[in-house]
Every structure is written in C-alpha cells, then in structure tokens.
Amino acid sequence: EPEVTQTPSHQVTQMGQEVILRCVPISNHLYFYWYRQILGQKVEFLVSFYNNEISEKSEIFDDQFSVERPDGSNFTLKIRSTKLEDSAMYFCASRARDPSSYEQYFGPGTRLTVT
C-alpha cells in the first residue's frame, strides 16, 4: 500500500539554524500539506501546496517558513532560523486529485527539537 514517507525521523538543531524537513508524498497525489503538533497540543495546519504553489497558509507559517517541491517526488519544509517554540512533530500529508476526496494521508512525522 502506498504511503507518505518523511525524513529524518528526528532532527536536533540549535536555535537560529536552518532546517529542512523532507517528505515523499504518495505518487499520484496532487495536494500536499504540512501540519505540526506541539507536545500536548492539537495537530495544527501550516500550509497547503497545489500546482507548484502555496494554496493556503496559516498564521504560524510566517516568513521563516518556506515549502518547495524541487522535483516530481519530494516536498520540503524549510525553517530558516529556528526558534525554541518551533520544537514539535511535523507531519506531511497528501491527498488525491479527486476534488471530492477529502482524505489526507499522513507520514510518520519528523520530531524537531530546537535547543
């Protein structure tokens, strides 16, 4: 069964450093998302990406964040200058091209720890 994969599973970085979180969505999916979950809190939407551009972003997704689909398979989230409060689980998700299909399929997540 096709699945979303994410690397690395755990990333430790120092405050102010740049990190890139990587995702390989399900191959025939066209809609891509990043969510995050701070420990003990809800899963929160960060950004959606379709047709090679951002379709929606949340208030959390400020100028420090960017997303890219550099080739036909990878989808990346970059945080330019990490802060302590960026420590969270980051989940990538993808959705099929069928506009009536709302189901999003999630990867296993990357645990980001900012020290």
Add this chain to the structure above:
Amino acid sequence: DQQVKQNSPSLSVQEGRISILNCDYTNSMFDYFLWYKKYPAEGPTFLISISSIKDKNEDGRFTVFLNKSAKHLSLHIVPSQPGDSAVYFCAASEYQGAQKLVFGQGTRLTINP
C-alpha cells in the same frame, strides 16, 4: 480558536464492548468530517469519514454518526479490541479553498482485556 472540540481527553472501555468517541464543531461551513487514529511516534492514520449530506457512514466495526443540527459527530467502535487502543482525532474540512483539516484535541482510548 476551538472550531473542533473533543471534550473527553480519555476513555476506557472493556474489550468486546462498544466505544463511543464524541466530537463537536462550531463552524457551520464544515462539510466533511474525518476520524484519524494515532499511535505514539506515528502519524495520524485515516479511519473513516462522512460528508455533511449523510448522517451515518459504516465501515466494518467503525460507524460515524453526524448530527448537523447539533454540530456533533461520534465514532462508534464495536466490538472494541485491544488493538484499538490509541489516540483518536476528529477533523473537519470545508469544500472551499485548500480543504485543510482542522483537528480536535484527541481522545485517548484504552481497551481493557
């Protein structure tokens, strides 16, 4: 911003009995609802969904009920099995826009043998 709420942080059910997980929402623009199951150190796994034009959807042991007038949905698991022990998230989406998911806080379900 609590558009989707799961008021029970935890629920304990005996194996073989019915588990009922509840979810309330406030945004009347939501027209699709999903339940996800999450084990520790894994991503959310899609379980079952329901469109706002329906009031019930069933898939094996899992049934989701939607009461639009009350802005309430529930997930029934019967019979409950030990492998069902996990955190369950309710999520909602609007047809318009990016169809992002808005999640509830989750309910930790424990099935006791």
